Amino acid sequence: MVKDLPVVPSAKAGSLAETPTGITWRVQYPVISETCNTCLDCTLFCPDGALVQEEDKIVLKLSLCKGCGICANECKENAIQMIPEYSGVQGVFR
Amino acid sequence: MSTTLLTGSEAAAYGAKLARIEVIAYYPITPAFPAMERISKFIDDGDLNTRFVRVESDHSALAAALGASLAGSRTFTVTNSQGLLYMTEVVYHTAGLRQPVVMAVANRALSAPHSRFPEQGDAISQGASGWIQLFCENNQEVLDNMLQAFKIAETVRLPVMVNYEGYIQSHTLEEVEIPNQETTDQFLPLNRVRTLDVENPQAVNTVASPEFYMDYKFRQNEAMEQALTVINDVASEYAVEYGRDWSGLIETYQMDDAEHAFVAMGSMVSDARIVVDELRNEGRKVGLVKIRTWRPFPAEALREALKKAQLVTVCDKNIVYGLGGALGTELKSALYGQDVRINSYILGLGGRDVTTVEIKKVLELSEKTKKQVTASEWFGL
Amino acid sequence: MALSIADLSKEELFGQGNAGCGGCGAAVAGRQAMKALGSRTIITIPASCMATMGGSNLKTTWQIPFYHTLFEIAPAVSSGIRAALEAQGIKDVNVVSWAGDAGTADIGFQSLTGAAERNEHMIHVCYDNEMYMNTGGQTGSQTPMYAITSNMTKGKTIKKKNMLAIMEAHEIDYVASASIAYPLDLIAKFKKAATKPGFSYIHILAPCHRGWQIPPEKTIEFARLAVESGLFELYEVDEGERTRNLEPSFIPVEDYLTPQGRFKNLTQEAIQGIQTSVNKHYGRGE
Numbered sequence: 001m002v003k004d005l006p007v008v009p010s011a012k013a014g015s016l017a018e019t020p021t022g023i024t025w026r027v028q029y030p031v032i033s034e035t036c037n038t039c040l041d042c043t044l045f046c047p048d049g050a051l052v053q054e055e056d057k058i059v060l061k062l063s064l065c066k067g068c069g070i071c072a073n074e075c076k077e078n079a080i081q082m083i084p085e086y087s088g089v090q091g092v093f094r
Numbered sequence: 095m096s097t098t099l100l101t102g103s104e105a106a107a108y109g110a111k112l113a114r115i116e117v118i119a120y121y122p123i124t125p126a127f128p129a130m131e132r133i134s135k136f137i138d139d140g141d142l143n144t145r146f147v148r149v150e151s152d153h154s155a156l157a158a159a160l161g162a163s164l165a166g167s168r169t170f171t172v173t174n175s176q177g178l179l180y181m182t183e184v185v186y187h188t189a190g191l192r193q194p195v196v197m198a199v200a201n202r203a204l205s206a207p208h209s210r211f212p213e214q215g216d217a218i219s220q221g222a223s224g225w226i227q228l229f230c231e232n233n234q235e236v237l238d239n240m241l242q243a244f245k246i247a248e249t250v251r252l253p254v255m256v257n258y259e260g261y262i263q264s265h266t267l268e269e270v271e272i273p274n275q276e277t278t279d280q281f282l283p284l285n286r287v288r289t290l291d292v293e294n295p296q297a298v299n300t301v302a303s304p305e306f307y308m309d310y311k312f313r314q315n316e317a318m319e320q321a322l323t324v325i326n327d328v329a330s331e332y333a334v335e336y337g338r339d340w341s342g343l344i345e346t347y348q349m350d351d352a353e354h355a356f357v358a359m360g361s362m363v364s365d366a367r368i369v370v371d372e373l374r375n376e377g378r379k380v381g382l383v384k385i386r387t388w389r390p391f392p393a394e395a396l397r398e399a400l401k402k403a404q405l406v407t408v409c410d411k412n413i414v415y416g417l418g419g420a421l422g423t424e425l426k427s428a429l430y431g432q433d434v435r436i437n438s439y440i441l442g443l444g445g446r447d448v449t450t451v452e453i454k455k456v457l458e459l460s461e462k463t464k465k466q467v468t469a470s471e472w473f474g475l
Numbered sequence: 476m477a478l479s480i481a482d483l484s485k486e487e488l489f490g491q492g493n494a495g496c497g498g499c500g501a502a503v504a505g506r507q508a509m510k511a512l513g514s515r516t517i518i519t520i521p522a523s524c525m526a527t528m529g530g531s532n533l534k535t536t537w538q539i540p541f542y543h544t545l546f547e548i549a550p551a552v553s554s555g556i557r558a559a560l561e562a563q564g565i566k567d568v569n570v571v572s573w574a575g576d577a578g579t580a581d582i583g584f585q586s587l588t589g590a591a592e593r594n595e596h597m598i599h600v601c602y603d604n605e606m607y608m609n610t611g612g613q614t615g616s617q618t619p620m621y622a623i624t625s626n627m628t629k630g631k632t633i634k635k636k637n638m639l640a641i642m643e644a645h646e647i648d649y650v651a652s653a654s655i656a657y658p659l660d661l662i663a664k665f666k667k668a669a670t671k672p673g674f675s676y677i678h679i680l681a682p683c684h685r686g687w688q689i690p691p692e693k694t695i696e697f698a699r700l701a702v703e704s705g706l707f708e709l710y711e712v713d714e715g716e717r718t719r720n721l722e723p724s725f726i727p728v729e730d731y732l733t734p735q736g737r738f739k740n741l742t743q744e745a746i747q748g749i750q751t752s753v754n755k756h757y758g759r760g761e
Contacts, residue, residue, distance in 0.1 A: 003309040007192050007251055009302060011535040013295040016492030019534065025497060040480035044510070044658040045695050047502035049491040064491050068498030069692030082692075116562035119555060145558035147551075150589030154551035157544070157586065161519070161555025164542060167562050169555070187545055290540040290556060292515045292568055297535030298542040306532050 017064070020048075026067035028082040032058050036079040042071040100270040102263035105233045106172065106198040106256065107132035108270075109240020111142050112278040113196075116167035119147040119158035123177040124210050125260035126200040130172050152177030156184040156197070163193040164298065166288035168244065171195070174260060175202035175216040182220065185253075189224030190314065191299065193289075194247030197225075198240065199257045200264040201360070203444040211445020212259035214360060214412040217388070218420045224314055226254040226321050227389040229359040233258075233268040235340055238332065241278060242340075245328045248285045250317045257388075259361045259411075261445070273336055281335050318390045325387050343392035345384040346399050348374060352381025355403040356457060357396075357425060359385035362409060362448055369453045380457065385421060393428035405435045407460040409453070410470065411442040418469030426469075437463050438470040446474055478659050478666075483510045486538075493536040495528040498691030500681035500698065502528065503655045504602045505573070508679075510658075511665030514539055516569040519553050521583055522546040523575035524609045524683075525602060547582050549574050550590035553597045569669050570597040576617035577607050579678075580638050591645040594673035598665070601638060601676070604683035606737075612686045621745055622737045624686070630740045639678050643712050647674035651711035654680045656699035660709060660720055667713070680707050688736020700731040705753045728753055 030051075036058055042051045043058065050064035051071060072080040100108065106129045110118070120130040136142035147158040152173050159169040173181065178199060188195055201217055203209035217227060226246060230236045236258045243254040258264060289298055302310065326342030333339035348370050349355065356366050363384045373380040383399050385392070400406055406429070410419025417423055422438025429436060437460040442448040456473055463471075488509040495502045501524055509516075517540045520526040526543040530536055544552050549572035557570045572590075574583050579601035587599055605622065607613040612625040616636040623630050643650045648671040653661040661679065668675035682698050684691045701707040705723040712718075728750045732738045 002312050003306065005306065005309055005313060007313070008289050009191065009299055009310055010289070011297040011300045011530050011533045013297065013535065014491075014538045015534040016494070016530055016536040017487070018492070020492035021494045041658075044480060044483075044507055045503060045655075047490065047495065047497070047499045047506070047694075048493060049487045049489075049506055052487075053485065061491075066497030068496075068694075069690075070498055070503075070695055073692040074695050117555060117558040119551075119558075143562075145562050147554045147558050148593060149551055149554070149586075150592070151585055154548060154554075154586045154589055157548035157551035158555035158558070161552035162559035162562075163555075164552075165517070165556045165559035165563075167559035169559075183545055184548065286563075290517050290542055292517065292540060295514075295538060295540045297530050297537050298540070300529060300533075300535055300543060301527055301531040303532055 020064050023063055023065065026065060026085060028067040028069065028084050029062060029065055030060060030071050030080045031083050032060065033079045033081065035077045037077055039076065042075060042080065045070050045074050097269060097271045099267040100233055101128065101265050101267055102233045102236045102258045103128035103200065103265065104132050105237040105270050106240055106258070107136065108272050109237045110170045111136050112273060112275060113168065113241060113244045113282055115144050115170045117145045117147065117159065117162035117169045118171065119149050119155045120171050120173070121149055121152040121155045121177060123152065123173055123175070125202060125264045126172045126174045126177070126198070128264065129198055129200070152180045153184060156181040156188065159195050160184060160188050160191070160193055163195050164191070164289045166286045166291070169195055170197070172198045172200070174200045175204050178216045179204065179219060182223070185220055185223045185225060188253050190310070192251040192314065192317070193253060194244070194251060195253040196240065196243045196247055197253065197255050199255050200260045201257050202260040209444045210260070212262050213443055213445060214410065217255065217257045218412040218414065220255065221389060221420065224252065224318065225389065226252055226318070226387070228254065228256050228387055229385060230256065230258040230263065231361065231363040231384065233263060234270045234338070236263065237270055237272065238336065238338055238340055241273070241282060242328050242332055244282050246321065246324055249324050249328070250321045252317050252321060257360065262361045277335055281332070321390050322392065340386060343387040343395045344399060345386060347382040347384065349381035349383065349399060351379055352403060353379040354405045354407065354457065354461065355381050355383055355400055356453070357383045357385065357406055357408040357421070359388055359421060360411065362411070362453065365448070365450045366453050369450050369457065373457070388421070391424055391428065396425060396428050397432060400429060400432070400434060403434055405437070405460065407437050407439065407457055409439050409441060409456060411448065413440050413443065422470045437466055439473045440470045441473040478663050480659065483662065484513065486514065488514060488538040490536055493528045494531070495524065496685060496691070498684050498694045499528070500604060500655055500683055500694045501525050501602050503694070504679045504681040507655060507658045507661050508600065508665050511662040512569050512571065512669060515567055516571060517556055518571045518573055519544050519549045519556070520573045521549040521578035522609065523578055525573060525575065527609060546578060548586050549578060549583060550599055551586040554590050554593065554595045557596050571600060572597065573600045573602065575609070576601060576603045576605060576615050580616045580636055588645070591642060591647050591674050591676065594647055596672055598668045598675040598677065601678045602681045603678060604681055604686055605635070606683070606686045608683050608686050621741050623740060624737070642676040646715065647676060648672065649675035649711070649713055652678045652707065652709055654698045654702050654707060654709060656695050656702065657709065657721065664711060686737065689734065697731070697735070700726065704728045704731040705757055706731060725759070
């Protein structure tokens with residue numbers, strides 16, 4: 001059964017933002033504290049556009065975040081902490 | 095309409111001019127360059143409103159033409175042999191992207207050894223590329239095929255190559271009637287399809303996984319098969335509008351009661367017509383089948399045309415090493431099961447002359463050859 | 476002239492949902508550049524990580540027209556696109572070819588030099604991670620001397636080819652270097668390039684943490700260290716006039732080089748040699 005495809009091999013604009021792939025790899029995610037002064041640097045350093053300004057706050061779009069840690073490393077106010085996705089027992093279980 | 099003496103190169107240039115191409119990119123190569131220069135002269139004289147991208151290589155020439163096509167402009171390029179092989183990567187890519195680019199190819203032999211002389215080898219090398227390929231018998235047909243090429247391309251959304259032989263056709267003057275612009279504007283209306291469009295953004299040529307690639311290829315081949323009909327339709331329409339009927343896929347000449355059929359494509363065809371007439375005058379039942387469309391391969395049309403023939407002589411000005419002449423081997427495969435003797439000959443490689451004399455000799459040799467020892471026999475060595 | 480982040484567009488035209496590695500420098504570069512270029516942009520990207528990240532099958536991260544081209548041809552394709560836009564009377568559209576170091580300096584060089592020589596109305600961007608990352612991290616002309624890669628495991632023995640100087644020699648409208656650690660400078664340069672009638676070339680240092688063997692969260696940090704050590708000069712050549720955009724603080728080159736896994740074979744002598752050549756370039760004493 002041949003698939004129904006566009007004539008020119010192509011993809012609909014913005015379709016990956018709807019179904020992001022990187023989130024399954026994430027082992028940590030950023031939490032932004034009160035000391036944030038909305039300098040907006042992190043919005044330009046995030047490779048995935050996961051940090052956006054909404055009104056006067058920085059909001060994390062978790063579905064886009066891969067947990068790379070750039071934002072926490074770059075924040076001049078130390079306002080961002082990386083929190084592990086899993087912080088329970090680690091190691092090999094027998 | 096005006097009748098004048100034109101070389102094949104000039105005929106191709108007039109074709110592109112009448113089609114009102116918006117962008118042209120080319121890189122000079124012998125013997126294709128006169129067509130390129132003629133178009134540049136049209137532009138410089140103000141007779142053609144076309145943007146010329148003076149690229150730095152043949153590979154970039156097709157790339158630039160492709161870019162212009164994706165952005166929605168009618169585009170064209172010219173090349174042959176080494177240039178065509180250099181741009182082969184882009185040739186396949188253009189077909190896969192379903193862009194209606196038209197390319198004139200002044201067929202020339204391939205290096206090594208280094209040859210600048212006419213032969214079909216360069217066209218044959220692109221046989222699997224997904225481009226529709228037409229061959230021209232004379233300079234009038236070069237011009238007419240150019241116009242039909244744009245129509246075919248924009249209908250099935252596949253690129254088209256118009257082949258004519260270097261020097262024999264590209265540089266030789268023949269009488270050509272140049273159609274008028276009004277008729278052509280009706281025949282080839284502006285048919286703009288923008289694939290790269292800021293008003294309708296999309297991503298083109300994303301990486302395709304095994305799950306999708308084969309389906310795309312199926313659809314591309316489907317378009318190729320659709321071309322079998324479209325090429326015939328466009329030829330019929332052209333005959334009505336312009337008064338010249340080159341037929342679509344193949345043309346049969348004196349085939350009604352022919353026992354011995356000569357099959358060929360390209361400049362050989364015009365010589366073969368003369369030979370057929372001569373032999374008919376001697377009472378021999380000889381006919382000609384002209385391959386005008388080599389891709390898609392007109393298998394069914396050939397089976398039909400050669401139904402009553404007892405002997406078929408097919409000539410190739412090309413060689414597929416280890417296999418035989420391209421047309422000869424493909425014809426045999428198409429006629430498999432049909433009760434007919436087929437003799438395949440390779441001649442004229444690297445510009446070695448093929449005139450009415452050679453064609454007559456080949457026909458005589460073929461009649462004496464009950465069964466060939468090899469897939470294709472070499473003639474003229 | 477001073478741009479502030481608050482002034483920038485909030486539109487996300489590239490990057491959301493991209494399939495690049497977490498911490499990808501190229502993705503940062505793409506996001507920053509799109510803040511300058513806007514939605515009336517057509518981008519051609521030859522085979523590279525950026526092209527692959529652009530999307531697969533029926534999905535893409537791009538919100539503007541994007542075309543994944545064959546490896547060598549992005550600048551040639553862009554030339555054709557520009558010709559078509561002009562023929563159709565379509566104005567105010569940026570035409571950008573965005574290539575990695577291979578698609579710019581090596582396999583793509585022919586079409587780049589051709590388009591630059593013709594001073595085509597377009598921008599070519601080299602996002603430079605100094606190795607052929609999309610094929611696993613091989614050495615290319617933009618790989619620095621001594622860097623270890625997957626196919627030169629003892630380190631490169633030849634220096635990096637100076638693409639900025641080569642593009643300057645084409646006498647095009649605009650040549651600039653940029654670093655993802657200085658986004659406002661990068662964005663200003665893209666905005667300037669977009670106003671030029673002819674060819675602009677922007678060379679962005681975009682570290683790849685996998686290739687450079689640094690922690691992912693330090694991608695931006697190393698893009699900053701390269702500039703502050705003086706090894707990557709931030710400058711522009713605008714219609715032939717050269718301006719240095721930032722005076723480095725001259726941290727020792729060692730601070731930039733030794734933490735990178737790809738430079739683990741660097742000897743003290745080599746480091747000294749590099750420090751000396753940096754000092755010489757900036758006219759500083761020993």
